[in-house]
Structure formats: C-alpha cells, structure tokens
Amino acid sequence: MGGAVAETPDFCPPPPSLRMLPFASCLPGSLLLWAFLLLLLGAASPQDPEEPDSYTECTDGYEWDADSQHCRDVNECLTIPEACKGEMKCINHYGGYLCLPRSAAVINDLRGEGPPPPAANAQHPNPCPQGYEPDEQESCVDVDECTQALHDCRPSQDCHNLPGSYQCTCPDGYRKIGPECVDIDECRYRYCQHRCVNLPGSFRCQCEPGFQLGPNNRSCVDVNECDMGAPCEQRCFNSYGTFLCRCNQGYELHRDGFSCSDIDECSYSSYLCQYRCVNEPGRFSCHCPQGYQLLATRLCQDIDECETGAHQCSEAQTCVNFHGGYRCVDTNRCVEPYVQVSDNRCLCPASNPLCREQPSSIVHRYMSITSERSVPADVFQIQATSVYPGAYNAFQIRSGNTQGDFYIRQINNVSAMLVLARPVTGPREYVLDLEMVTMNSLMSYRASSVLRLTVFVGAYTF
Numbered sequence: 001m002g003g004a005v006a007e008t009p010d011f012c013p014p015p016p017s018l019r020m021l022p023f024a025s026c027l028p029g030s031l032l033l034w035a036f037l038l039l040l041l042g043a044a045s046p047q048d049p050e051e052p053d054s055y056t057e058c059t060d061g062y063e064w065d066a067d068s069q070h071c072r073d074v075n076e077c078l079t080i081p082e083a084c085k086g087e088m089k090c091i092n093h094y095g096g097y098l099c100l101p102r103s104a105a106v107i108n109d110l111r112g113e114g115p116p117p118p119a120a121n122a123q124h125p126n127p128c129p130q131g132y133e134p135d136e137q138e139s140c141v142d143v144d145e146c147t148q149a150l151h152d153c154r155p156s157q158d159c160h161n162l163p164g165s166y167q168c169t170c171p172d173g174y175r176k177i178g179p180e181c182v183d184i185d186e187c188r189y190r191y192c193q194h195r196c197v198n199l200p201g202s203f204r205c206q207c208e209p210g211f212q213l214g215p216n217n218r219s220c221v222d223v224n225e226c227d228m229g230a231p232c233e234q235r236c237f238n239s240y241g242t243f244l245c246r247c248n249q250g251y252e253l254h255r256d257g258f259s260c261s262d263i264d265e266c267s268y269s270s271y272l273c274q275y276r277c278v279n280e281p282g283r284f285s286c287h288c289p290q291g292y293q294l295l296a297t298r299l300c301q302d303i304d305e306c307e308t309g310a311h312q313c314s315e316a317q318t319c320v321n322f323h324g325g326y327r328c329v330d331t332n333r334c335v336e337p338y339v340q341v342s343d344n345r346c347l348c349p350a351s352n353p354l355c356r357e358q359p360s361s362i363v364h365r366y367m368s369i370t371s372e373r374s375v376p377a378d379v380f381q382i383q384a385t386s387v388y389p390g391a392y393n394a395f396q397i398r399s400g401n402t403q404g405d406f407y408i409r410q411i412n413n414v415s416a417m418l419v420l421a422r423p424v425t426g427p428r429e430y431v432l433d434l435e436m437v438t439m440n441s442l443m444s445y446r447a448s449s450v451l452r453l454t455v456f457v458g459a460y461t462f
C-alpha cells in the first residue's frame with residue numbers, strides 16, 4: 001500500500017476555540033508550536049473564563065446535536081476557513097480532519113475510526129438516502145449502523161438502529177452527563193428507608209438488623225424474632241427492631257441475655273421459712289419437721305395427733321399431744337395407795353393408814369412449751385378448787401425442779417403461777433409436783449394436794 005498515500009498526513013486536532021483559528025496550522029512539526037501557543041494564550045488570557053462543565057457536552061471535534069441527542073462530528077473542513085493551507089486538501093474525519101496533498105488518493109480504510117467521509121465513496125455513488133444502501137437488487141435497505149460499527153455511540157451508551165439512522169441511549173439507571181452515560185446514584189434520592197447501596201445501573205435497599213425489606217423492596221419492616229427462632233430460653237418479647245428475652249418467675253436472665261437460671265430464693269433470707277427453705281426450679285417451698293405441718297406458706301404448726309387420730313394409743317390409754325409429737329399415757333395413773341376418782345385425779349383415802357403422810361390427792365396434768373422461750377414466762381396457773389373461809393393456801397414445787405428452771409409465784413390465797421425461770425431447749429420433759437398446802441389455823445387443819453404437771457419442751461421454737 002506504499003503508494004496509496006503519497007505523503008504522511010498530519011492528523012490535526014481541531015482548535016480548542018475559534019479564537020485560535022488564525023494561528024491554526026496543520027503543517028508537519030506544528031504540534032510543538034500548538035502546545036506553545038496554548039501555554040502562551042492560557043497565561044496571557046486570565047480573563048478567558050473557564051467553560052463550565054455543562055458546556056463541554058462533547059469532546060473536541062464533536063458538537064451537541066439537540067435533535068438526535070448525541071454528539072455529532074464537526075466538519076472542520078467547512079467550519080474552519082482555510083483549514084488546510086497551500087496545496088493541501090481538507091478531509092473531514094470523526095473528531096478531527098486531515099490535510100492531504102491534493103494528489104493523494106483516498107482509500108476508504110478508516111472504518112475502525114468511524115464511518116467514512118462521504119467524499120470517500122465518490123467512486124461508487126450511493127443512490128440511496130442517507131442511512132440506506134443498495135442491496136444486490138439495487139433496492140435501498142437500512143444500514144444497521146450499530147452492528148457495522150458505523151455509529152459514534154460511546155462504550156457507555158447503547159446503540160439502537162433506526163430506519164435510516166441510529167440512536168445512542170443510556171441504559172436504565174444511567175443518565176447522560178456530557179457525552180457519557182453515567183450511573184445514576186439512586187441513593188441520593190432517598191428511595192430506601194434505612195440504607196441504600198448504589199449498583200451500576202440500579203440500587204438495592206438494605207435494612208438494619210432486626211428489620212427486613214418490605215414488599216416494595218424499599219421500606220423496612222420489623223422482624224418478629226420471637227416467631228423466627230429467637231434463642232430465648234423461656235419468654236420472648238418482640239420489640240421494634242429487636243427482641244428481649246425474659247424469664248419466668250423464679251428465674252433470672254443470664255448475662256448472655258437469652259438463658260434463664262433458677263433463683264435460689266432460700267439464699268436471699270433466712271426468714272423465708274420458719275423451719276427449712278428448699279429451693280426448687282423457679283420457686284421455693286418451706287418444709288416443717290416431723291410432727292409439724294405447714295401453716296399457709298412459711299409457718300409450721302404442730303400436728304395434734306390426738307385430734308387427727310394419727311396416734312396409736314390403746315383403749316386404756318389417753319393421748320397427750322405436745323409440740324412435735326404425742327404421748328400415750330395410761331388412763332389410770334393412780335398407784336397404791338391412791339385410787340382413781342376421775343380421769344386425772346387420784347385420791348389417797350384418809351381411812352388408809354398409808355395415806356397419813358401423803359398428799360390427799362394427786363391430779364395429773366400435761367402441758368407443752370416451745371424451746372427457748374423468753375424468760376421469765378408464766379406457764380401454768382394453779383388454782384385451789386375449794387375455798388374454805390379462813391383457810392390459807394401455800395404453793396410450792398415439791399419435786400422435779402432440781403435445776404431450778406421453774407419457780408412459783410403466789411398470786412393470792414387460792415392461786416399461784418408456775419414461772420419458767422430459764423430458757424430451756426427441747427426435746428425435754430419435766431414432771432413437776434406442784435403442791436398446795438391448805439392451812440386453817442382456827443381449825444388446826446392442814447392438808448396437802450399435788451398437781452403432777454408433765455411439761456414437754458418441744459425441739460423447736462414453734
């Protein structure tokens with residue numbers, strides 16, 4: 001192809017502005033001068049306003065065509081007077097123009113750069129309108145500029161073939177800025193309720209944790225984590241954007257926020273139960289010692305086995321209840337020379353000589369007290385059953401009080417009080433003979449009777 005182009009053509013960029021046209025030159029070696037002039041002018045023309053971005057719609061050599069909405073090549077051979085000097089001829093080219101010697105033959109080999117200049121087809125005049133070409137039957141068919149690379153759409157643009165022409169458009173989600181299609185940052189338009197991620201040509205909404213995209217893919221709706229396997233061990237409460245674990249009564253939430261651990265209520269206080277606190281999962285209960293039953297929730301109450309019938313006393317026995325148990329005693333506790341006169345009373349008949357120095361009667365009584373009572377404590381009152389005018393009664397503890405745990409306080413001539421003097425701890429049992437000595441000085445009469453009191457001390461303070 002050596003002879004095709006006689007001289008190496010200079011490819012001349014179009015002048016950046018019309019003002020520079022007088023200096024435009026397209027001779028070999030003029031590029032350096034161009035650069036120099038550009039520098040010079042730039043420095044010497046500070047008043048030259050920098051063109052705003054919106055004016056640089058198209059790159060050099062193209063101009064904005066409002067009708068077709070894309071950049072159209074400028075035919076510098078027409079717009080620039082004396083684009084080529086001397087004997088050179090001007091050949092328009094996409095984005096610029098060529099100055100060639102008039103003798104140079106032009107071969108249509110510029111397809112890679114864009115559509116050939118119309119003049120180049122002079123040898124085969126096209127009888128069809130622009131954008132059409134004849135087929136074998138000499139009828140005009142549309143040229144598909146898009147597939148034949150005869151378009152000037154930017155790589156960022158989509159080329160659409162039209163009858164007789166073509167159109168460069170921006171893909172969805174792109175907008176034309178200058179000559180290029182630029183991705184629209186949809187996130188600037190607040191399409192998303194929570195977060196927006198811009199994507200080439202589109203966008204995606206995201207939601208904060210605890211939310212999920214609504215049916216419109218933009219709003220965020222609360223996720224009910226409780227319905228979706230939230231890891232709460234016992235109770236789950238959904239709330240806006242999150243959830244809370246709670247525990248049943250008697251449990252407390254572990255530090256992890258999910259699991260529940262049993263509360264040891266018994267460790268909180270020693271007063272929860274009168275006797276013994278037993279921790280159980282989620283609760284506690286009070287237990288009572290044997291012989292007692294729970295009264296309400298925390299108190300222990302002695303079981304009266306004699307009342308409930310839980311005793312095993314025989315027919316000949318009498319059941320005596322005390323704190324924490326019971327005792328079966330012989331109904332007849334009278335021993336010679338005493339004879340029984342009623343359930344609890346034994347008499348020593350005056351006719352019996354053996355009774356001369358003995359108390360004339362012994363009455364059996366039973367009572368029960370709890371451990372560690374505060375002292376002094378009145379525990380039993382003795383009362384003379386028969387009152388004789390002029391008689392004087394004296395009361396004393398005749399036996400059973402070896403350690404001095406009790407004493408008698410006389411109240412008047414006919415009654416006295418048994419007083420517990422020291423705190424005692426059970427289980428323990430006293431048999432106290434409380435003697436009443438009746439004296440009548442006028443009649444020179446002296447009689448003694450005994451109240452045999454059995455005192456059971458329970459093992460507990462209740």
Ligand SMILES: *[C@@H]1O[C@H](CO)[C@@H](O)[C@H](O)[C@H]1NC(C)=O
Pocket residue numbers: 215216217
């Ligand atoms: C939301 O996104 C899903 C998945 O990308 C899609 O199938 C659905 O059609 C979208 N819905 C709407 C209303 O855009």
Ligand SMILES: *[C@@H]1O[C@H](CO)[C@@H](O)[C@H](O)[C@H]1NC(C)=O
Pocket residue numbers: 390391392413
């Ligand atoms: C108690 O005995 C005394 C002395 O014998 C006597 O003076 C007094 O009247 C008696 N009191 C009563 C209430 O019987």
